[in-house]
Amino acid sequence: MEDPELREDFARDVVLLKYVGMNPIVVHGGGPDITSYMERLGLPVEFVGGLRVSDPATVEVAKMVLVGKVNKDIVGRINRHGQAAIGLSGDDGRLFVCERTSAPGGQDVGFVGRIAKVNTELLQHIAGDYIPVIASVGADREGNSYNVNADEAAGAVARALKAYKVLFLTDVSGWLADPSDPSSRISQADADTVEEALGTIAGGMRPKLQACIDAIHGGVTAAHIVDGRLPHSIILELFTNEGIGTKIRAAS
Numbered sequence: 001m002e003d004p005e006l007r008e009d010f011a012r013d014v015v016l017l018k019y020v021g022m023n024p025i026v027v028h029g030g031g032p033d034i035t036s037y038m039e040r041l042g043l044p045v046e047f048v049g050g051l052r053v054s055d056p057a058t059v060e061v062a063k064m065v066l067v068g069k070v071n072k073d074i075v076g077r078i079n080r081h082g083q084a085a086i087g088l089s090g091d092d093g094r095l096f097v098c099e100r101t102s103a104p105g106g107q108d109v110g111f112v113g114r115i116a117k118v119n120t121e122l123l124q125h126i127a128g129d130y131i132p133v134i135a136s137v138g139a140d141r142e143g144n145s146y147n148v149n150a151d152e153a154a155g156a157v158a159r160a161l162k163a164y165k166v167l168f169l170t171d172v173s174g175w176l177a178d179p180s181d182p183s184s185r186i187s188q189a190d191a192d193t194v195e196e197a198l199g200t201i202a203g204g205m206r207p208k209l210q211a212c213i214d215a216i217h218g219g220v221t222a223a224h225i226v227d228g229r230l231p232h233s234i235i236l237e238l239f240t241n242e243g244i245g246t247k248i249r250a251a252s
């Protein structure tokens, strides 16, 4: 998603899903953009278990970059391809109620939020006519702002809406049995197998797999991890028999 041409293909594909009668909802992060602005401001960048350590200054940058830059870029592209997109963050219409969370193992990572509640009524209202595009930030009931991992946000939205499917775009070909071997993609797994493996998973794949499990346990039929570097990856995953990434389903 760092490549403008891929972002353009993505927007075109989301519009196509709407045209064929689906109600797509886009939830996005923008970790590399946040990192680049933090570096420009001289702020230290640190991740624990795939989560960015977030002091109040980091949360402020994350909010500015995700809501002001990344969200508007995606909204603009979808609009230009012929469907009206509505940009939202967890703050708008109290879409997300966040709670402070910690990294796996309990390590404090600052103002990193998990999503305790999604305002599904608002989303259902909007998603019938428009394409909601949601930035992964929000606040708690006291008004403290949180940086939310985009996979956690996407999983929570899918679960709350009991979406038919949730797709996670990333920068690898899927869940890899060996992270250093791109050819070791696991094409299908059930949620119990993923749960057993979770303790061994490092980096950004961990919140992604956790979000897949949460979505499946919440009634979502399938969660897919898809290579966002491939043009039209979401169409290929949805409309080909083979699929291109990792598909996770409930244990049968």
Ligand SMILES: Nc1ncnc2c1ncn2[C@@H]1O[C@H](COP(=O)(O)OP(=O)(O)O)[C@@H](O)[C@H]1O
Pocket: 029, 031, 050, 151, 169, 170, 171, 172, 174, 175, 176, 177, 178, 179, 201, 202, 203, 204, 205, 206, 208
């Ligand atoms: N077993 C694994 N399979 C795939 N990726 C893994 C695995 N373990 C760690 N990773 C790392 O997780 C990263 C994807 O997570 P992340 O960078 O957060 O993705 P995104 O920003 O696309 O949401 C990969 O680029 C890879 O470095």
Ligand SMILES: CC(=O)N[C@@H](CCC(=O)OP(=O)(O)O)C(=O)O
Pocket: 028, 029, 030, 031, 032, 034, 050, 051, 052, 054, 062, 112, 113, 136, 147, 148, 149, 150, 151, 204
């Ligand atoms: C708490 C936390 O880690 N928040 C993420 C939010 C953005 C994100 O998830 O972006 P990607 O989808 O590009 O990884 C961050 O600050 O990077």
